[in-house]
Amino acid sequence: MKTVTASTPIEPVGEALHYLRMSGAFYCRSELTAPFGMDVPPMENTLIFHLPAAGRCWVEVDEEEPVLVQPGDLSLVPHGRGHRLVSEPGFACTDLFEMERELVSERYEQLRHGGGGALTTMLCGAVRFDHPAAIQLVQLLPNVLHVNSWTTLEAEWLQSTLRFIAAEAQEMRLGGETIITRLCDVVVIQAIRSWVRTASAAQTGWLGALQDEQVGRALAAVHREPKRTWTVKELADACFMSRSAFSARFTELVGEPPMAYVTRFRMNVAASWLRDGEDSVAAVAHRMGYQSEAAFSRAFKRSTGTTPGAMRRAAG
DSSP: OOOOOTTSOOOHHHHHHHTOOEEEEEEEEEEEESSOEEEEOOOTTOEEEEEEEESOEEEEETTSOOEEEOTTOEEEETTOOOEEEESSTTOOOEEGGGSOEEEEETTEEEEEEESSSSEEEEEEEEEEEOSHHHHHHHHTSOSOEEEOOOOHHHHHHHHHHHHHHHHHHHHOOTTHHHHHHHHHHHHHHHHHHHHHHHOGGGGSHHHHHHTSTTHHHHHHHHHHOTTSOOOHHHHHHHTTOOHHHHHHHHHHHHSSOHHHHHHHHHHHHHHHHHHHTSSOHHHHHHHTTOSOHHHHHHHHHHHHSSOHHHHHHHTO
């Protein structure tokens, strides 16, 4: 892994977006005919998105205003909250899992539902993010993120991308699932990037700190090399700051001292490795640079409240 020095060019927000690699994805192509109502149950630790290819649909999330989505729009429910897709606000819904669905592959299905009227075709997906920087970014998103104000350039490529996704979903040619997955990754990340660029909430807290010329360098360095046993001096040097000035500015912008953030982030990375279920606790301890499994276990429990062994066992 590349070591960050004071002279290394860094674009921290771009690097945080780089970690938005979707996993555990499941996709559904829905053909909905008016009148229709689909109740999507809560899905913990999941981002759910809806991409209309034809027609129109309302997305209802409790305590939020209904959102109308049409071709060219993208609706995200970032925190896995239960919600409804309806032809008109307030229409009665059928539970998603009670509807007849055709399983095309392990991660892709097709669904047809409704009263036989005007057709709405949508591609929906439920995805997860494993990297702690990605999880932290997604946690900052609003309960519903609706994007329809693309720039001219974005709108052009989005429309062509959506048409391509719709064609692949319709025919499911060789490699179609892979194409759909990759293109949906790009579209969802673009929506989040648009929100980061324009939302006032993205200019404060952790995201605001990422955009700070000095503290952003330190955050990016930690995200790039979570295994490294960082010191305040090393991070301050990377930001061209004194230790005291760096510590004060970091704490002000991020909301916690540098070493507290470093420890928490490192343990979150370790937790993601443990949840993957591929490495033993000893292997994860070694990957994180600990000389003994016992020392790692103590640090992990202090940070997360559980033992690495318990997390590893829960992952199966």
